[in-house]
Amino acid sequence: MKIWSKFIVCFLVIAILAGMVGCSPKTSEPAAPAETTEQPAGAEPEQVTIRVLTMQQAGYPVEVVNEIAERFMADNPNVKVETEFVAYEALHDKITTAMATTPPAYDVVLVDDIWYAEFSNAGYLYDVSDKITDEMKQGIFPSGWEITTVDSKVYGLPWGIDGMYFFYNEKILKEAGFDNPPKTWEELEEMSQVIKDKGLVEYPMVWSWAQAEASICTLVALLFGNGGTFVDEAGNPAFNNTEGVEVVQWMVDSIDKGYTNPASISYLEEDVRNVFSQGKAVFAVNWGYMYQMANFEPEESIINGQVNMALMPVFKKGLEKGIETATINGSMGWSVANASPNKEIGWEFIKFMTSKPIQDEYSKYSTPAWQTSYEGENLEKLISYSEANKVLIPNYVKQIPFAHVRPKVPYYSEASLALQLALQQALTKQKTPQEALDEAAAKFTELQEKYQ
Amino acid sequence: MATNSLRKQDAKIGVLLVIPSLLIILGITLQPVLSTLYLSFFETPLSKPSGGIFIGFDNYLNILKDKVFWATIWRTVYFTVVSVGIELILGIAVAQLIHSHPPAWKLLRTCLIIPWAVPTVVNGAMWRWIYSADYGALNALLLKFGIIDHYIAWLTNPITAMNLVILADIWHSFPFIALIIQAALASIPEDLDEAASVDGANALQRFFSIRLPLLRSAILIALVIRTVEAFRVFDIIYVITRGGPAFGTVAISFLTYFETFTYGHVGKGSALSFLISLFTLGMAMIYIRFLYKPEESRL
The missing domain is CATH 3.40.190.10 (Periplasmic binding protein-like II)
Known part of the structure; x- marks a missing residue:
């Protein structure tokens, strides 16, 4: 009997403790960010892995996203980028589930325009308003900024202004x-x-x-x-x-x-x-x-x-x-998770991913969000990137001004x-x-x- | 006395050895259960699990008043009854066939494992391709045999779509029942069959009067496992129809998924999870009440 009493007591204690842990309020508030710290001179930079969640559907194919990630890693040898692809239909739910934990399962996520209001309202996304340079502000289509901006705050970088x-x-x-x-x-x-x-x-x-x-x-x-x-x-x-x-x-x-x-x-x-x-x-x-x-x-x-x-x-x-x-208007944006411990590296990655040279180079899969890509000589250069662009880009220029957005509500x-x-x-x-x-x-x- | 003391000593050691793993298992099972129960009394958004408002049993009451919930429950019951019912009949028939040792019965038994071994998501993707209106094997096959004269869009009618999802589930799951029944058939003493045969019982009489009653425990196990699985069906629907058309294939787990992850209503999703648990527990108890006979289980 004694052994059973002990067993029951032990079990109850553990169960109650486990229950308390489970019921204790979880938080999505960001953990104290482990920003990339300044390395002492001569010290080896710390190896960091960032996890990227994107979709395998319309837009860049898997191999293109991985190729861009490889190029980013070549420029940043201390960073390892791990990509994960899901169908568009699974992307929203995958992000909301991942953001329920601290730190979240992903540092960088691809966000559809219709989710920015919901995600920013939930505190999922890193406010990058003060990181936007004049070159970005003036170079990217205003309709692109409308996608990633909620209540005057910018939560991501526009990518693939598409229709x-x-x-x-x-x-x-x-x-x-x-x-x-x-x-x-x-x-x-x-x-x-x-x-x-x-x-x-x-x-x-x-x-x-x-x-x-x-x-x-x-x-x-x-x-x-x-x-x-x-x-x-x-x-x-x-x-x-x-x-x-x-x-x-x-x-x-x-x-x-x-x-x-x-x-x-x-x-x-x-x-x-x-x-x-x-x-x-x-x-x-x-x-x-x-x-x-x-x-x-x-x-x-x-x-x-x-x-x-x-x-x-x-x-x-x-x-x-x-x-x-x-x-x-079916545009999307790249954003960094607000609770990510690697926010600054995540920011560097989305900056690279949405940069004008990258968006121009892979434009046959997704038309660039930079309006400067469609101006003067740049337009000719953009069209020359692929045979597809000879038809796609002129159609884009004519069609996108007539693209309508869906309500931006949480x-x-x-x-x-x-x-x-x-x-x-x-x-x-x-x-x-x-x-x-x-x-x-x-x-x-x-x-x-x-x-x- | 010495034997008794030794037995007690063994029992103590046994309990001590089992305690750690039991605690871990119960701990990790109980924690989410308690957490889910706690959350079900709150109106909690997924984005702020700590910011919930205590609403008592409102989540449960709102669910029980919701006609979408009841429509989904009946749809899930239909899925469960039809798929498990057919799986059981098919499983017993195939098990009996293997048990009669036809030519190449060992190969048949091995082949039987293949559908069951295929992961459900892969199975769903495979059947989605088979049902595809424009490039699916089903249309091609039926057209070749002259059963249809043009391709049919199978997944555009809610009732047809539901039955085709059931078909995919049956293909995947009936081998499980067949294997359990076949193992049980192998354990039935052959002399019972032979004696009945000598007494003039034909094959059908021997099956229904001798083997089937002795299979009751095996059938109970298969039914409980498969019913619970079928009632919680999610992955195969997610892959084949995503609940469409017009919510026609949304089962109760899928509704819970929508509530929790698409709408972000964690409290309501938790309450739904609890209700699913109660339904499945109820079904398991009904089976045990009507099918479980302790004296037969010792056979």
């Missing part, structure tokens, strides 16, 4: 008897009917309408192209007004009429690229990275040399209102998921577009009130 573009298969379009891409979505429907009638492809259009942020990106492009808007001037949801409902109804109809590949309801950007690259679609909407891979990489595509880009079409209603084109992820659900319910005909969008708008308003 969704309209891609088409020039060869199939010509076979269908059209020399130019459509300027309106109605015109695209007419072309699609001809393409179908001639049996060139079964579904002329493919989209990324899966239950993911990609569907919201395409919705924004369509919505603004119909003269609609995501939120009104007061910040209240406006996507459920007449223009929004018309757009979602058009999406549903385009599947019913067989113009849009019905699998689009389950497709992400990479699925769109794969289907389009197999010559199974004539039109596609995707990020800029698709052009290089679909048109120039034989191991990635069977339609090399057939791909072209054009301004994103709009609806006739939008055109009548004077809207020539509309797309989504509850965006939750609001977006409600809208993703609404879209899916409308596309799968569980609800009418009006019912579905009204429910999403009600959720948006509920969150708005909660956070106020």
Whole structure:
């Protein structure tokens, strides 16, 4: 009996202690930062490892990010950069989970524009406002700074000012008897009917309408192209007004009429690229990275040399209102974790990663955030970096001024998921577009009130 | 007396030897459980776990009042019942087949381990490719055999998507049940079967009246393990559908994930975790109540 009593007492003590440790308030406040200390003259610099979290999807491929990291390590022999790649859909949750510990699992993270408000509000990101040089301030697009700035504080360096573009298969379009891409979505429907009638492809259009942020990106492009808007001037949801409902109804109809590949309801950007690259679609909407891979990489595509880009079409209603084109601003930024013990090295890394020479050199995968890259001789130099840039960069210059942003609110992820659900319910005909969008708008308003 | 004293001495040494590992196991199990329970009484954002507001049982009450929660529970129950039910029937059938030692039965038994050995995430990715509307093997196969005349977008209908996720789960998990049942079948004395055969029982009668009752304990183990696993399903859904279309494949663990990591509602996520634990505990108790017979477990 004695031994059992001792056992029970021991166990309870340990369990209570463990429980107290577990229940004691964890903090995301930054630990006393272990800034890079000044080394005494002649001393070997301390070896430091920084962990970088980024995505393996649109933008720079894995090998490019690793190549840039290698170059940074060559310049900074005392630094080891460990990169980790996840799908875009997993990036937000991976960051929030990593930031719950001190120090966080990552020193440097790639942040989408829609998360800056949430992450800065949560204290996850290092305020780098006083580190921004005049050269950076003046050289990078103001729209880039809008991405990484929250309440006048800068939380990262802009990277890959990108938008969704309209891609088409020039060869199939010509076979269908059209020399130019459509300027309106109605015109695209007419072309699609001809393409179908001639049996060139079964579904002329493919989209990324899966239950993911990609569907919201395409919705924004369509919505603004119909003269609609995501939120009104007061910040209240406006996507459920007449223009929004018309757009979602058009999406549903385009599947019913067989113009849009019905699998689009389950497709992400990479699925769109794969289907389009197999010559199974004539039109596609995707990020800029698709052009290089679909048109120039034989191991990635069977339609090399057939791909072209054009301004994103709009609806006739939008055109009548004077809207020539509309797309989504899908830019991102590199940021340093506020609780990282290696903030200064992290800052040096993101400075290197987003520097003009690096962004110019790898521009075929992601268009640079530096406006000076598109000026005068720099523009010619930028175009000369790759064959893809000859088409991508001129399209970028024309398209990006018409790129629209999503609301910058701390509850965006939750609001977006409600809208993703609404879209899916409308596309799968569980609800009418009006019912579905009204429910999403009600959720948006509920969150708005909660956070106020 | 001497034997008794020796036994007591052995027992003491045994307890002393087990204590450290037991404490570690209980410590690391209990700590998160207590922590989760504590957090479930707070409205706690993920970004500031220390900044929660005590709200008592509000998280639990709000969850129980939420129709999304109940819709998700029924969806999870459907997933669990259908997948575990089919896995059990398939598992018993395959185990019986192996037990009858057909030609190459050893090879069959080895092959059976392959789906189970494949990591769930890999399995999910594989089935996502198979179900792909434009480049999936399923469409290609059905088209080749003339069952369909054009490619079908399988994952765009919530009900179809759910059943296809179940199919992927069955392929992955039924070998586990088959192996447990096959091991149990091997332990049943053959003379029972032979005696029944002499008495004129046919194969079906021998199976249902002799072998199946003796398999009760093995079935119980397989059912408890698989039901708990199926009820907590997450990874295969995450990879194949990410809960879509229209939340049609969101199971309860996936809802907990959304609440905790996407919305950052740690308190509500913790309460959901506790409710999942209660549901799974309840199911395990029901199984034990109806299936566990101590006298048979000694066989």
